[in-house]
Amino acid sequence: METRRKLEILADAAKYDASCASSGGTRRDSRSGGLGSTTGSGICHAYTPDGRCISLLKILLTNACQFDCAYCVNRASSNTPRARFTVAEVVDLTLGFYRRNAIEGLFLSSGIIRSPDYTMEQLVRVARALREDHGFRGYIHLKTIPDAAPELVAEAGRHADRLSINVELPLAASLKRLAPEKDAARIDGAMAALSEGIAAARDAARTARRARPPRFAPAGQSTQMIVGADPADDAAILGTATRLYGKHRLKRVYYSAYSPIPHASAMLPPVAPPLVREHRLYQADWLLRFYGFTAEEVLAGGEAGMLDLALDPKTAWALKHRGQFPLDPNAAPREALLRVPGLGVKSVERIMAARRHGPIRSADLARLGVPMGRALPFLLLPDHRPRTLEGAHLRAALLPATAFARAAAPAQLSLF
Amino acid sequence: MRVAVVLPGPADFEAWRRIARGLRAADVPPDQVAWHLAGEGPGLFGDDPPAPARAARFAVPRAFLALAETVIRHHHPERFALLYALLWRVTGDAPRLLDNPAEPLVARARAMASAVRRDAHKMHAFLRFRAVETPDGVRHIAWFEPDHHIERAEAGFFVRRFAQLRWTIVTPRVTLVWDGQTVQAGPGGRKSDLPPEDAMEPLWRAYYGAICNPARLKPGAMRAEMPRKYWRNLPETAEIPRLMAEAPARVRRMAEEAGAAPRHTPQRRPGHEPPPEA
Numbered sequence: 092m093e094t095r096r097k098l099e100i101l102a103d104a105a106k107y108d109a110s111c112a113s114s115g116g117t118r119r120d121s122r123s124g125g126l127g128s129t130t131g132s133g134i135c136h137a138y139t140p141d142g143r144c145i146s147l148l149k150i151l152l153t154n155a156c157q158f159d160c161a162y163c164v165n166r167a168s169s170n171t172p173r174a175r176f177t178v179a180e181v182v183d184l185t186l187g188f189y190r191r192n193a194i195e196g197l198f199l200s201s202g203i204i205r206s207p208d209y210t211m212e213q214l215v216r217v218a219r220a221l222r223e224d225h226g227f228r229g230y231i232h233l234k235t236i237p238d239a240a241p242e243l244v245a246e247a248g249r250h251a252d253r254l255s256i257n258v259e260l261p262l263a264a265s266l267k268r269l270a271p272e273k274d275a276a277r278i279d280g281a282m283a284a285l286s287e288g289i290a291a292a293r294d295a296a297r298t299a300r301r302a303r304p305p306r307f308a309p310a311g312q313s314t315q316m317i318v319g320a321d322p323a324d325d326a327a328i329l330g331t332a333t334r335l336y337g338k339h340r341l342k343r344v345y346y347s348a349y350s351p352i353p354h355a356s357a358m359l360p361p362v363a364p365p366l367v368r369e370h371r372l373y374q375a376d377w378l379l380r381f382y383g384f385t386a387e388e389v390l391a392g393g394e395a396g397m398l399d400l401a402l403d404p405k406t407a408w409a410l411k412h413r414g415q416f417p418l419d420p421n422a423a424p425r426e427a428l429l430r431v432p433g434l435g436v437k438s439v440e441r442i443m444a445a446r447r448h449g450p451i452r453s454a455d456l457a458r459l460g461v462p463m464g465r466a467l468p469f470l471l472l473p474d475h476r477p478r479t480l481e482g483a484h485l486r487a488a489l490l491p492a493t494a495f496a497r498a499a500a501p502a503q504l505s506l507f
Numbered sequence: 508m509r510v511a512v513v514l515p516g517p518a519d520f521e522a523w524r525r526i527a528r529g530l531r532a533a534d535v536p537p538d539q540v541a542w543h544l545a546g547e548g549p550g551l552f553g554d555d556p557p558a559p560a561r562a563a564r565f566a567v568p569r570a571f572l573a574l575a576e577t578v579i580r581h582h583h584p585e586r587f588a589l590l591y592a593l594l595w596r597v598t599g600d601a602p603r604l605l606d607n608p609a610e611p612l613v614a615r616a617r618a619m620a621s622a623v624r625r626d627a628h629k630m631h632a633f634l635r636f637r638a639v640e641t642p643d644g645v646r647h648i649a650w651f652e653p654d655h656h657i658e659r660a661e662a663g664f665f666v667r668r669f670a671q672l673r674w675t676i677v678t679p680r681v682t683l684v685w686d687g688q689t690v691q692a693g694p695g696g697r698k699s700d701l702p703p704e705d706a707m708e709p710l711w712r713a714y715y716g717a718i719c720n721p722a723r724l725k726p727g728a729m730r731a732e733m734p735r736k737y738w739r740n741l742p743e744t745a746e747i748p749r750l751m752a753e754a755p756a757r758v759r760r761m762a763e764e765a766g767a768a769p770r771h772t773p774q775r776r777p778g779h780e781p782p783p784e785a
Contacts, residue, residue, distance in 0.1 A: 095713050102717035120667035128668040134632050135732065137743055139719035140750050142728030149718060170764075187707040188714070190647060190672060191636045192665075193743075350722040351758060355765040364723050445609035455609035 092174055098184065100174040104154035104165050105200060107352065108257070108315060109345040111135075113146040113195035113230040115310030116252040125226025127189060127196070129252070133230075134195055147198040147232060148185055152176055152213055156202030160259070160270035161356040162320045162349060165202050169354040181217045182225065189229055196230030196252075197221070203236065211239035211247065218250035230310075237273075237281040248288055248307035253342070256281050257315045258335065261328045265321035269358065285312045286339040311342035318372060319365040320349035326396035329375055329386040336380070346372040371398040378404060381436055382429045406432040406489055409469060413480040417471040420456070421446050432489070433465030465489065510554050511541045514587065517680075518580045518656035524572075527591050531565065537595050542587035565598045570605050577620040580656045589616060626655045631664055633737045636674060639702040647674040650701040650740060658683060662690045677701065698740075708742050715743035721754035722761065 114133035121127055135144035153175035154165040164171055185197045199217055201210050214233050221227035233251040235244060248254060256278055260266045263275035285308065292307035314335060316328060332344040348364035355361055375398055378384040382405070392407030393399045399407035409416065409432050418427055420442050428439045441459045445451055452474045457463055468477050468485060479485075510530065515522050530540060575590045593612055596604045605613055636647035647669070658681040665674065666685060676683040677696040684691045738744040 095710055098710060099713055099717040102714050106718045106720050121670040122667060124671065126669070126671060128664075130664075134628070136632050137715065137741065138729040138733040139715060140726050140729055140747055140754070141720045141723045142725030143720075144732065145715065145718060148714065184710065188711055190638065190669070191705075191707055191711065192634055192649070192668075193711055348723065350720055351761040351765070352722075353761050353764060355761060357765070359765075361762040361765045366723055366725070441608040445607055448603075448607040448609070451609060458609050458611065458614040 094180055094184070097174040097176055097180065098150070100172055101150045101152075101154055101176060104151045104171070104202075105149045105198075107164060107347060107350065108149065108198075108200065108234075109143070109347040110232070110255060110313055110315060110343070111144055111146045111149060111198065112253075112313070112343060113232075115342060116230070117306075117309050119228050121226075121228055125228045126186065127227055127229035129195075129228065129230055136193055136195065145193075146195045147230060148188055148194045148196070149198040150176070150181070150184075150200075152181065152199060152201040152210075152217065153204055154202050155204050158203050158270065158272040160273065161358040162259075162269055162317055162352075164352040164354065166356070168356075171354050178213070178216050178220055182220050185221060185229075186225060186227065189227075194229075196227075196232070198232040198234075200234035201236075207236045207238040208240050208243060211236045211243040215243055215246050215250070218247065222250045232310075235281065235285065237277050241284070244284070245288070245305070245307070248285075248292070249305050251308055252310040253313060254285055254308040255313045255315075256285065258282075258331065259315070259317060260321050261316050261318075261323040261331045262321060265323060269321065282312065282314070282335070282339045282341075286341075290340070312339065313341055313343040313345065315345040315347055317349050318346050318369050319362075320359055324396035325368075325372065325375070325393065325398045326386070326390050328372060329379070329389065332376060333379060333386045344376060346376070367400050368398070371400060371404060375404045383426055384408070384430075401490055402486070403432070405430065406465065410486055410489070413485075416469040416480055417477050418469060419471045421450050421472075431466055431469050433462040509539050509541065510535055511543060512554065513543045513545055515545050517544055517582075518659070520576050520579050523579055523587060523590070524575075527594055530591065531594060531598060537588065537592040540588065540591060542584075542591070566602075567594065568597055568602065568605060571597050574605065574616055574620055577623050578616050580623045580660060581619040582655050583619065586619060589619075623655050623657060626653050627657050627661050627664075629653075629737065630657060630661055633733070633741055634665075634676065635740070635742060637702050637708070638705045644673065647672050648700070648702055649674070649676050650696075650698050651676060651678050652740065653678060656680070659692055662692075666690060704742065712743050712746055716746045716750055719750050721750065721757040724751065724754055726751065 112133055113129070114131065116129055116131070118131050119129055133146055135146050137145040139145065151165070153173070154171065155173045155175060156165045156167055159167045181197070181199065185194070188194045189196070197217075199214055201214055203210050218231050218233060221231065231251045232253040232255065233247050235247060235254045235256050237256055258275070258278055259270060259273065266273055266275050288307045289311055292304060292309070295304035316331065318328060328346070335341045335344055346369050348366050348369035349359065350364035351361040375389045378389050379386060388408060389404050390396060390398065392404050392411055398404050402410070409430065415430070418431055420428060425439060425443060428434055428442060429436070434442070438459055438461050442451065445455060445459060450473050453463070453467070453472050456466070456472070467475060468480065468489070471477070512526050512530070514526070571593065575593075578586055578590055589612065593604070593616060596612065604610055607613060608617060630651055630653055634649045634651045636649045638645050638647055658676070658678050662683050662685075665676065669685070671687070673687060674685045677700045680695040682693045682696050684693065738747075
């Protein structure tokens with residue numbers, strides 16, 4: 092089979108993994124040899140019509156798989172065409188695209204063939220060839236196969252910037268039903284092992300005196316949950332995410348709306364992917380990580396364990412806690428300002444800086460880049476007093492203008 | 508007394524800094540200075556700066572220099588005067604001015620600096636090389652059209668990333684040539700200086716098409732991050748109309764095929780995965 096046909100099959104097979112970040116990890120460049128650099132913040136080199144970014148060459152080594160996970164296009168019982176790359180093909184594609192400045196590096200995953208160890212060994216061979224034979228200094232993200240031997244995982248961590256294991260589904264019972272060969276406890280154990288390895292390598296690097304200790308995934312680990320393939324509500328999803336951030340110190344949890352796939356299983360009838368729900372989960376995730384919200388607080392903005400689909404979760408929360416507003420940005424503490432709809436981490440910083448120089452008025456807020464329509468109903472300024480925070484009209488006024496505006500909202504938000 | 512000054516280049520920070528220092532030392536207020544670029548101004552040299560009114564020793568906050576170095580790359584002709592007005596204030600009545608992001612002059616300068624940084628980020632992201640054989644070996648050549656005067660400042664990014672390659676970046680205003688040791692900057696070029704598509708480009712376009720999920724189109728989100736003005740210089744964007752047009756039929760086919768009788772799980776039998784050269 093031609094490389095081009097394999098590339099089409101094995102990229103098509105990889106696209107349901109939402110992760111594409113190339114951030115974090117150590118800074119390095121090629122001035123002393125090799126190819127590539129990492130800047131710490133990652134670069135999105137292109138965007139596809141599905142609104143997602145291309146940062147890494149995201150492919151499977153093979154989409155042949157012994158497992159029969161109902162939600163997966165590559166499951167054993169699917170009629171999807173199969174292919175397998177050689178190590179050299181993946182290396183050549185990665186270096187070739189990288190030299191043209193089309194990617195930041197490689198995100199390599201694989202179907203399970205022969206055994207977990209055999210599969211992991213194949214992934215490690217690609218990373219080893221890139222790093223040791225070609226001096227590749229770009230970004231490498233490897234999918235880790237649960238149950239693979241610890242020494243293979245250790246070598247993967249030496250070469251890779253990031254490792255990941257997908258929890259796949261928010262509920263262990265759903266995993267049992269839809270992915271019979273997978274086991275939530277084993278996945279959790281593998282994530283715990285990665286978390287320990289990452290922390291140990293970080294501590295060792297901090298205290299090392301002479302020889303540098305071996306690297307282990309300096310950009311940390313991430314995971315993905317499929318949304319809408321099982322009956323889990325947003326409370327279950329955000330609960331699992333909170334547990335993963337806390338217990339395994341994950342860098343990111345990705346939420347992937349279950350999307351119709353070719354040759355889909357009859358267990359999952361084809362429906363439009365719940366893109367707005369996915370978007371709201373990312374927004375909620377941001378509130379958990381950067382805005383001091385707990386999962387319970389974010390969910391309090393919605394009803395019965397589900398987020399409000401029509402409004403962003405911070406606005407939804409604020410509308411149900413109107414007694415805490417209006418806030419005076421000239422006096423309120425940082426934690427309170429972070430809860431005002433429309434105020435991001437950066438605009439709160441600017442407000443805190445500006446108010447040391449004198450009272451902030453509405454013209455100042457506009458200059459600080461605050462979206463006035465969303466924020467003003469919740470703010471009290473020397474020249475502005477919100478008319479009323481009561482009644483249903485406020486919710487109506489805060490709804491995005493059109494269904495198109497909602498649909499066009501980006502699936503992945505950037506921090507600022 | 509009104510002073511006309513002429514800068515040698517559109518983003519020559521050192522020249523601006525030298526002239527601005529002289530004007531500040533001579534206590535020439537911002538509204539008395541007219542800033543021009545060589546070739547666009549009144550004469551080649553402008554007026555001589557007036558003699559300093561006092562010893563030219565005044566403290567310039569480090570934060571001002573960092574901001575000014577970025578803002579001077581902005582294409583707006585107002586940038587030289589804006590920076591001088593800021594310099595006037597931070598070395599005069601308002602040494603803490605830059606700490607206040609709500610101050611109109613500061614907000615304006617910060618907005619210009621972020622536009623420059625965004626332009627640089629898009630250059631790192633959307634510039635594409637093509638490989639071409641030359642008598643001296645393979646050279647990677649790119650054509651890019653930045654909004655601001657960022658070419659020289661961003662050469663370092665490509666040096667760090669591609670130090671071991673030989674590359675050329677052509678823009679309408681500047682050509683950068685890396686020979687492995689230094690970057691030579693020369694006059695700008697044309698898009699026709701770009702060599703024809705190389706062997707990797709069809710593979711890259713194939714990857715772009717295959718990684719897109721037709722069941723979840725969000726063209727608005729795509730355009731927000733990758734505005735149309737960049738499309739003409741990106742090889743993969745030629746695939747966008749096809750991907751958009753084919754998507755509905757592909758999703759319909761998925762719905763029709765869903766739940767079709769599974770094949771007899773050939774992937775399960777050990778050793779039956781496709782061989783490496785399949």
